[in-house]
């Protein structure tokens with residue numbers, strides 16, 4: 034675990050402790066399970082976003098995609114009677130195809146990721162609303178789907194979503210931090226030209242990142258749909274892409290690409306949910322929700338950067354002492 | 370220049386040499402984690418003198434210049450300017466003291482014109498508080514500076530349109546406009562072709578005649594010999610020696626730099642060259658779509674590729690390596706036609722390219738030395754797609770020994786290495802794999818004489834082992850010393866191929882400008 038991640042963990046624990054002291058309900062089994070479930074759901078597509086951000090790209094379409102795929106899943110299971118495992122596969126494949134489309138537009142046609150996924154944000158939301166005529170998609174009254182309960186089940190009180198997140202995070206960690214593909218992601222994000230000159234198929238690597246991102250988002254979409262049970266296409270998943278981006282940034286990802294860690298983004302997702310919880314439990318008007326979150330992200334990133342600069346100074350002073358010199362003020366930041 | 374003015378110039382330059390130093394460094398030290406870049410250095414600079422600063426890669430030359438330019442702060446010692454001593458300089462103090470820094474990587478805005486670049490941050494204003502940039506005055510002020518430098522472009526040219534050499538002139542014009550008393554250059558000629566370097570050296574002499582001191586770093590020792598009034602040699606952050614104009618000689622410089630004598634060894638081939646390995650037939654590049662290049666590269670030979678800047682050599686290399694699409698023609702390897710549509714195709718066929726621009730395309734500055742070296746060959750360092758850090762480290766250690774990469778640990782970030790050591794990492798990255806054909810684009814740019822010699826031996830060993838080497842180089846000595854044959858390019862076509870018996874500087878230059886060689 035990196036120092037940076039450790040700092041984030043400490044922040045989570047401090048905030049958690051603060052909330053607990055104000056309202057002991059924070060640590061009640063039910064609240065913990067609820068929060069864990071949300072962490073599982075949001076964590077899934079935050080990791081997804083991480084894969085794209087590491088390449089220096091961004092996926093703004095996540096929230097709309099969650100709405101569109103959620104509507105489709107509920108509709109084809111509830112209204113068209115398709116068995117849920119088949120619907121599950123269809124939705125995941127659809128997600129992967131959307132990701133592939135993003136990837137091809139970005140790598141083959143050289144469109145900026147911001148533009149491609151911004152259009153995705155608008156298009157998927159529009160299609161989702163058009164598909165149901167702006168009506169809420171839900172399961173017919175009184176119907177039950179054995180098996181589907183899995184998505185909302187709790188195993189010994191632990192929600193399946195958080196278990197899934199643990200598995201996905203573990204795999205993602207190995208892929209990003211230990212595998213050849215992960216190294217290529219970092220290389221492409223840092224300097225695409227140099228990566229290409231090293232014989233790396235940069236288009237393939239970037240394209241794959243968008244496919245992975247959309248695939249994981251599709252998985253999250255199904256969980257969200259089952260969590261809310263009914264999907265209202267105009268509000269479902271609104272702003273969720275921003276939660277994912279915020280989690281990644283809190284977790285140490287650089288929006289310029291080439292920097293970030295899986296542990297960081299998961300901790301970022303946890304912190305955001307703890308904050309949500311804080312707003313609820315401390316009786317802060319929920320209209321202030323975003324304001325609280327924005328402030329904490331701002332302060333968190335600020336502290337992190339100041340801390341990094343402080344450590345760099347300490348390191349320099351330390352090496353100066355080693356060589357028998359007195360420490361001097363740090364080098365000014367090179368001018369760009 | 371008339372005899373008279375040359376005379377006058379000489380008198381002028383003789384005078385300031387006796388002048389008092391206006392800048393004095395006393396016992397300056399600077400260390401970075403794991404390295405002592407400067408270990409107590411003294412230096413005096415007098416008006417109008419041209420000081421050549423030489424030393425091995427990582428000796429501390431750039432560090433010294435950074436202290437003067439206010440970009441880094443010393444850990445100890447003093448910097449005395451006009452009798453006032455400082456423990457450190459900030460960038461603005463340095464500029465105010467009349468020190469102008471022409472960086473190795475130029476700091477220009479290529480989206481702005483020349484005049485705007487010269488005055489960046491100090492724009493003349495009009496209309497009082499409206500703060501409108503007075504572009505007319507700006508241009509009027511820059512035009513005479515450009516004239517003085519003999520620059521053939523106007524103040525409203527976009528900097529992005531200028532060649533590297535011309536961009537350097539813009540930097541120098543900026544220095545002149547700031548009333549500089551000392552201009553420092555970090556390897557100003559390393560990326561310039563010979564003719565342009567000559568011009569730059571002449572400009573340094575001109576500055577010196579006006580009483581402006583010059584410090585320049587160079588690994589081209591002939592250049593140092595010609596241009597410097599005196600030479601300061603660094604070794605491991607210490608002063609290894611000073612030479613006055615009369616004492617400067619190639620052998621003496623080398624001995625002070627590396628601490629022993631060195632004869633650059635261009636090993637002769639041990640084996641006769643083999644059959645054709647890579648054949649280019651009718652290759653057309655985007656730069657010169659109307660010229661088709663045919664060229665046979667034999668197994669085990671080092672083919673030098675000479676030519677002026679802009680003759681299409683780099684474009685040809687990029688096309689062979691699959692970076693740029695070819696506009697016609699094809700490649701065959703060992704008699705079989707091959708399709709190379711991407712760099713990864715080329716690597717798959719065993720064709721490698723060491724690119725000329727190391728920061729943009731050669732290495733990842735934010736990766737460690739070990740990660741950079743393993744990058745093109747990561748599959749070989751992985752089992753089941755998981756990278757083995759141990760295997761990477763072993764490879765990097767081996768390369769470090771072989772090429773003499775000066776770095777405290779192979780897990781160091783490449784960004785902190787000195788320029789020459791970064792170049793060695795670029796070479797190590799490709800030499801660590803088994804190439805069939807390797808294209809080296811300016812392979813020894815910024816590398817010190819001792820290491821150059823090692824690299825030449827390494828290239829010869831590869832060739833003797835059957836590897837085909839295409840070496841693009843603007844260093845005449847290198848092309849003639851290392852190559853088995855020299856192909857010369859002129860405006861996109863091969864204007865001639867020289868065999869060993871025909872090697873001469875004159876012949877290469879004749880072909881480079883498109884003339885025929887008289888046998």
Ligand SMILES: Nc1ncnc2c1ncn2[C@@H]1O[C@H](COP(=O)(O)OP(=O)(O)OP(=O)(O)O)[C@@H](O)[C@H]1O
Pocket residue numbers: 401402404405406424425426427428429430431432433775776784785786787788789790815817
């Ligand atoms: N920012 C930095 N962080 C850590 N080490 C550094 C940094 N800058 C320079 N060094 C180290 O200081 C030493 C001197 O570097 P410097 O750049 O001055 O060498 P140089 O003489 O200019 O070499 P070259 O001829 O290769 O350009 C090197 O060992 C280098 O690795």
Ligand SMILES: [Mg+2]
Pocket residue numbers: 430431432555787788789
């Ligand atoms: Mg240097």
